[in-house]
Amino acid sequence: xxxxxxxxxxxxxxxxxxxxxxxxxxxxxxxxxxxxxxxxxxxxxxxxxxxxxxxxxxxxxxxxxxxxxxxxxxxxxxxxxxxxxxxxxxxxxxxxxxxxxxxxxxxxxxxxxxxxxxxxxxxxxxxxxxxxxxxxxxxxxxxxxxxxxxxxxxxxxxxxxxxxxxxxxxxxxxxxxxxxxxxxxxxxxxxxxxxxxxxxxxxxxxxxxxxxxxxxxxxxxxxxxxxxxxxx
Amino acid sequence: xxxxxxxxxxxxxxxxxxxxxxxxxxxxxxxxxxxxxxxxxxxxxxxxxxxxxxxxxxxxxxxxxxxxxxxxxxxxxxxxxxxxxxxxxxxxxxxxxxxxxxxxxxxxxxxxxxxxxxxxxxxxxxxxxxxxxxxxxxxxxxxxxxxxxxxxxxxxxxxxxxxxxxxxxxxxxxxxxxxxxxxxxxxxxxxxxxxxxxxxxxxxxxxxxxxxxxxxx
Numbered sequence: 001x002x003x004x005x006x007x008x009x010x011x012x013x014x015x016x017x018x019x020x021x022x023x024x025x026x027x028x029x030x031x032x033x034x035x036x037x038x039x040x041x042x043x044x045x046x047x048x049x050x051x052x053x054x055x056x057x058x059x060x061x062x063x064x065x066x067x068x069x070x071x072x073x074x075x076x077x078x079x080x081x082x083x084x085x086x087x088x089x090x091x092x093x094x095x096x097x098x099x100x101x102x103x104x105x106x107x108x109x110x111x112x113x114x115x116x117x118x119x120x121x122x123x124x125x126x127x128x129x130x131x132x133x134x135x136x137x138x139x140x141x142x143x144x145x146x147x148x149x150x151x152x153x154x155x156x157x158x159x160x161x162x163x164x165x166x167x168x169x170x171x172x173x174x175x176x177x178x179x180x181x182x183x184x185x186x187x188x189x190x191x192x193x194x195x196x197x198x199x200x201x202x203x204x205x206x207x208x209x210x211x212x213x214x215x216x217x218x219x220x221x222x223x224x225x226x227x228x229x230x231x232x
Numbered sequence: 233x234x235x236x237x238x239x240x241x242x243x244x245x246x247x248x249x250x251x252x253x254x255x256x257x258x259x260x261x262x263x264x265x266x267x268x269x270x271x272x273x274x275x276x277x278x279x280x281x282x283x284x285x286x287x288x289x290x291x292x293x294x295x296x297x298x299x300x301x302x303x304x305x306x307x308x309x310x311x312x313x314x315x316x317x318x319x320x321x322x323x324x325x326x327x328x329x330x331x332x333x334x335x336x337x338x339x340x341x342x343x344x345x346x347x348x349x350x351x352x353x354x355x356x357x358x359x360x361x362x363x364x365x366x367x368x369x370x371x372x373x374x375x376x377x378x379x380x381x382x383x384x385x386x387x388x389x390x391x392x393x394x395x396x397x398x399x400x401x402x403x404x405x406x407x408x409x410x411x412x413x414x415x416x417x418x419x420x421x422x423x424x425x426x427x428x429x430x431x432x433x434x435x436x437x438x439x440x441x442x443x444x445x446x447x448x449x
Contacts, residue, residue, distance in 0.1 A: 026300075027302040029295065029298050029302070030296070052316070076357060077355060079356065080302070088354060097357060099360075100316065100320065100359035101278075101359060102362065103316075104315070105317055107317075119365070120365035120366055121361045123396065124396035125393045125396070169296035169297040170277075170279050170299075172315050173316050177315055177316060221296070223295050224298070225302045226304055227287045228290040230289075230290070
């Protein structure tokens with residue numbers, strides 16, 4: 001079993017025009033920045049990207065937007081990206097906004113073999129339009145379908161060559177659920193180690209969900225909102 | 233009139249010992265600064281942390297530790313980190329005792345609109361729709377009127393809804409209001425603001441019973 005790729009360029013081989021991708025991360029925290037850079041370089045286009053956010057203008061998925069490589073975006077919050085808003089309002093970019101919890105659960109369901117589920121989120125709003133409504137325990141719920149992707153691209157702190165992953169801090173976010181939902185899942189890690197070096201008790205994503213893994217060449221880890229308190 | 237910090241300070245009085253609380257972006261975030269002494273609460277941020285602490289000291293920011301507003305934070309001793317599906321399991325499964333969020337409009341039947349202005353502003357709902365659909369106890373922190381002076385406390389919302397019949401209480405710069413279903417009960421008024429002024433700034437039906445006390449801190 002050889003899952004290890006030399007670099008991001010080798011890891012994204014097979015991603016072609018019009019494919020659907022899932023990309024982990026919340027804001028710029030825990031995004032697969034090496035793979036995003038490789039996708040920009042590859043020039044692949046017409047992508048459908050499923051990600052909680054759309055990056056900022058000059059980092060994260062914003063780089064693919066600037067390059068017009070994304071045809072459709074499925075996300076929950078896109079407020080940090082002016083280019084995104086421009087492309088959406090002008091109709092260049094197709095956008096499907098989904099409640100954040102439904103987005104996470106739809107990915108999880110996609111990876112867990114559950115085709116759809118009922119949730120109260122969004123009932124009575126425009127996102128419920130055209131969706132089946134059913135009452136459980138006296139409360140209306142809407143039917144949401146599972147999501148899967150041709151490729152899921154996630155970022156972890158540490159991984160081993162079998163694809164077992166450990167995340168750090170709130171960089172975990174959507175990465176574990178998206179790792180489950182890719183037909184092929186690519187993991188970029190800060191530190192790639194040999195089997196046995198990670199404690200099995202602390203694995204967040206078991207290696208069965210990961211098909212390709214590599215150690216990222218560099219992680220900028222840009223901070224979106226640097227907030228601090230004074231020492232005095 | 234209350235300022236943003238005073239609105240947060242008033243809502244902090246609603247927080248009970250031992251609660252798990254989710255605070256939205258904006259005024260709600262400020263509530264953490266005003267939780268009274270002796271009240272122990274854990275703050276949840278829906279990007280995946282329970283036990284969120286204050287902002288880090290300068291130089292100690294960690295790009296891998298942020299809140300749902302994408303701000304750098306710290307983790308308190310005893311904090312827990314989890315993925316987005318678990319995070320919303322806590323929310324949807326009603327394990328969180330109180331949710332406070334901002335709004336563009338609230339109506340007298342408890343509807344809330346806070347995610348979209350058609351044709352103008354489309355930022356997305358983030359976790360707000362999941363939060364308001366499930367939380368038992370939802371308080372809205374907002375300004376009573378918009379910049380033009382129009383009421384944001386309405387009979388019926390005009391903007392696309394985030395959730396229906398879910399808001400329990402509203403704290404504005406002018407008043408504390410309880411959602412009744414067919415109106416708002418005026419519970420308290422901001423220091424120096426008269427009942428007549430609140431009535432003037434409120435488009436919804438207002439229920440006033442007896443003497444309305446001033447907000448006390």
